[in-house]
Amino acid sequence: MKLTLEIWRQAGPTQEGHFETVQVDDASEQMSILELLDHVNEGYIERGEEPFAFASDCREGICGTCGLTVNGRPHGPGQNTPACQQRLFNFTDGQTIKLEPFRSAAYPVIKDMIVDRAALDHVMEQGGYVSMDAGTAPDADTLHVNHETSEYSLDHAACIGCGACVAACPNGAAHLFTGAKLVHLSLMPLGKEERGRRARNMVDDLEANFGHCSLYGECADVCPAGVPLTAVSAVTRERARAAFRGKDD
């Protein structure tokens, strides 16, 4: 299939970027968007030119490394699918595809389509973990978590940290990412102990870089982990709970 690509070029964090137009005549429908970029890059490398930089690792939708904006939509047209899993059959022959980095003021561009998502790490560093020494695995049945709770918690633990939710949000909010972690840990016996402190620290840090939630719902539509949209409610609720309760748990 023939495609016209407009690909973002940006030499470094302090340079302005621009789109570079590339014609591809021999793309196949089975290629993923990343494989299409690999294919384009091979041509550049053969000609001794600078290939396009983009991030990827597992290429099977589990690591959260890949991520670019495809025709204005993070990861691409498919719902709840990471860029590495988006195939070209979603596009028509002769179509123009615009490829650019995840867009957010909190994501400075490192090079071309690679962005620095450290602002998300920063939120996670404030409490996205259990800080007590949990020791070795306990005997079975000593910690009681019912099936429904553990499934609900796991749905929120599924976040792979790709950061697409932020790029999808017209407000540049990271509520899906942060809310997912708050829900996930607040339901587990050890995570519960730090529920209040975690909410206070993570949400305060979140607000230094990210916007507010207007419930566009775009985040949950692109999220490759399928984190439910209700996760965003946890941000305000858990932070308010911590403020009223004034305790660590």
Add this chain to the structure above:
Amino acid sequence: MTLRNPDREAVAHGHITNEPIRQKPGVPSWVLKLIMAVTGLLFALFVVGHMAGNLKLYLPAEGGDEALDEYGAFLRSMGEPLFPHEGALWIIRAVLLVAIIAHIYGAFALTARSKASRGKFRRSNLMGGLDSFATKSMLVTGIVLLLFIIFHLLDLTLGVQPIAPGDFAEGAVKANMIATFSRWPVTIVYVIAMCFLFLHLTHGIRLAASDLGITGAKWRQTFLILAYVIPAVVCIGNIVMPLSVALGLVS
């Protein structure tokens, strides 16, 4: 995003920058969101009550007094003798005034923060549909509502010319309403404003449910239904009144 200055300290630690987009704001965003949700729902309750009261336009006059005028007199005297004359009414007005100032402050402060967080590349290619449109236009529909509130107060509360009808008389609620809606341009302003109210409220109620932390499937469903029913009822009720007057069905 393109950075203006390279942050060498951050680069040495494997980051591009350590500079947060904003310093800790005076009022945190989560507090502003809670304030917006509570004040927004308060307005939602208010517009329902306001519409229900005004439907007395259609009740027959009792003993020479128009039902609507009697209702107007009740609003002034309610709460007596605990409160002085018009006391309860002024308390409600003061609460609504404080609420609208807080709601508007929240709207502008949050929008400014989010614009800064998003940066210069705006999101395009949104999902689309009614709710997506309503979400996108919250600030616009809100500003239109504010302008409408001012217009409405000048028209039927304060009776300021030339917005109010020429023969405006304090306390003659029904006569004022008929006089004002006998002017087609005014009727059209009210009808259009109600469409904006529908858009603002349909998304607003759902948003408030989310901001207040309502995540259970049944409550979520309830709010989803309320988010269509409340705005629809308010909107239809408030459109029927001016239209029926303009079409000469009420005299």
